[in-house]
Amino acid sequence: MDPKPQTALNTAGVDSRKAPARRGRPPKRAQAPDTSETILDVAEDLFSKHGFYGVTIREVAREAGVDTALVHYYFGAKRGLFDAVFLRRAEILNADRMAALERYEREAGDDLTVEGVINAFLQMTLEWGEKGGPGWKHYFALVAQANANPVWGGETMTRYFDPVVYRMIELLKRAMPGAPGEALFWAYHNLSGALTLTLGETGRLDRLSGGVCRSGDLPTAYDNMARFAAAGFRALCARN
Amino acid sequence: MDPKPQTALNTAGVDSRKAPARRGRPPKRAQAPDTSETILDVAEDLFSKHGFYGVTIREVAREAGVDTALVHYYFGAKRGLFDAVFLRRAEILNADRMAALERYEREAGDDLTVEGVINAFLQMTLEWGEKGGPGWKHYFALVAQANANPVWGGETMTRYFDPVVYRMIELLKRAMPGAPGEALFWAYHNLSGALTLTLGETGRLDRLSGGVCRSGDLPTAYDNMARFAAAGFRALCARN
DNA sequence: GTCTATAAGATGATAGAC
DNA sequence: GTCTATCATCTTATAGAC
Numbered sequence: 001m002d003p004k005p006q007t008a009l010n011t012a013g014v015d016s017r018k019a020p021a022r023r024g025r026p027p028k029r030a031q032a033p034d035t036s037e038t039i040l041d042v043a044e045d046l047f048s049k050h051g052f053y054g055v056t057i058r059e060v061a062r063e064a065g066v067d068t069a070l071v072h073y074y075f076g077a078k079r080g081l082f083d084a085v086f087l088r089r090a091e092i093l094n095a096d097r098m099a100a101l102e103r104y105e106r107e108a109g110d111d112l113t114v115e116g117v118i119n120a121f122l123q124m125t126l127e128w129g130e131k132g133g134p135g136w137k138h139y140f141a142l143v144a145q146a147n148a149n150p151v152w153g154g155e156t157m158t159r160y161f162d163p164v165v166y167r168m169i170e171l172l173k174r175a176m177p178g179a180p181g182e183a184l185f186w187a188y189h190n191l192s193g194a195l196t197l198t199l200g201e202t203g204r205l206d207r208l209s210g211g212v213c214r215s216g217d218l219p220t221a222y223d224n225m226a227r228f229a230a231a232g233f234r235a236l237c238a239r240n
Numbered sequence: 241m242d243p244k245p246q247t248a249l250n251t252a253g254v255d256s257r258k259a260p261a262r263r264g265r266p267p268k269r270a271q272a273p274d275t276s277e278t279i280l281d282v283a284e285d286l287f288s289k290h291g292f293y294g295v296t297i298r299e300v301a302r303e304a305g306v307d308t309a310l311v312h313y314y315f316g317a318k319r320g321l322f323d324a325v326f327l328r329r330a331e332i333l334n335a336d337r338m339a340a341l342e343r344y345e346r347e348a349g350d351d352l353t354v355e356g357v358i359n360a361f362l363q364m365t366l367e368w369g370e371k372g373g374p375g376w377k378h379y380f381a382l383v384a385q386a387n388a389n390p391v392w393g394g395e396t397m398t399r400y401f402d403p404v405v406y407r408m409i410e411l412l413k414r415a416m417p418g419a420p421g422e423a424l425f426w427a428y429h430n431l432s433g434a435l436t437l438t439l440g441e442t443g444r445l446d447r448l449s450g451g452v453c454r455s456g457d458l459p460t461a462y463d464n465m466a467r468f469a470a471a472g473f474r475a476l477c478a479r480n
Numbered sequence: 481g482t483c484t485a486t487a488a489g490a491t492g493a494t495a496g497a498c
Numbered sequence: 499g500t501c502t503a504t505c506a507t508c509t510t511a512t513a514g515a516c
Contacts, residue, residue, distance in 0.1 A: 193437030235471030
């Protein structure tokens, strides 16, 4: 029923990510872009564009060059495929973001700043967005839509991404001693909206600005987002 | 083929909105919650929860208590139904927001402030969200998802909502003389993300904060959003 | 305006051969 | 692991009666 459990999916090779130096016994199927990864890549692309109900198993199978039965063989029901897509990069991203926050904490010592924490929090989405290839772009577009979904969005985002948010808020509390917890949560809510809109790269800003600003210009987008959010956090957390 | 053109849809009664004092000849079918409005209400609810592909004409018809053929009779293809849902409140909202900005412009005279402009921009989404009933909540959830959609989101948001954004940016230029146009667009991008996440009321913040903050507490959400965004606009637009 | 009936095709999922 | 074949169901959409 479940020949390839979801929790093991992320151990397979991920496009564009350099494999660490090999130690001990080689992981299973480490040599080639295997079939299940191809299916996940195709599903990720299609789900990110058309949503869960807008994609058929047949389309995924056709684009991946396999039969529909094989998709069911690997992932069970359609929902299983979707969950596997969501989980694959979530685990990588979470580990990376947590490491970035901890690296910043170490390097900053007692001189934590709001800007520094926010930059550390945003750093890995910028890096994967810039250097992760189309797979990561599709994934981020999927996360952006999950964040906006009123039915399962809140629950999904909480389940996958809250731990790293708590870690960031913890550091922000040290950067702004005395900041009310409520204000930190509300400020994060605003940053979260800005971040997921940026992740989506929907092109709206391009049209609105007549081409002056580009959704795909991630360094500029993140620089502006970080400065906007830092000022916003300060404004909400200042005692008055 | 099109017995009820889309541009006329919004002239029918909208739930929860008080009709203005009647003048001249009464509008067609002003007396009852007519069938096509019921269909739109049901479709709005379902589309906002499950997206375009996640809703079937049969579901809409069943919930509305009519036959599927009647849905096609009023709105043509499924896409026509979706567009009609989207357009109905967009026209109302645009007129209201534009009026709110112009009212603020008149009242503020030469003393325009960043906070004032942002509050005027946000005012009507807060009011309809608070007092518009479930129909407006569903509509806002739908807009939130449109804003996050990478395929048609950018184009859709531009088409429906850009005029009022240009008006706001124009006023912000007067509140912050010398602000670079690029910075204003990037700042708006961040506000737009925060606003649509707020509109979605996905409940994520409730879980994240352990109940301390509530997505449905709109006055608090808008107050924090306005202060967050005002500080963000100032930070990005300051000459340095 | 509203319904019945139905066309014409797509869908998720599985059993079983290789 | 991979494919063929197939089931039972659901889908959008329309023609035509009332």
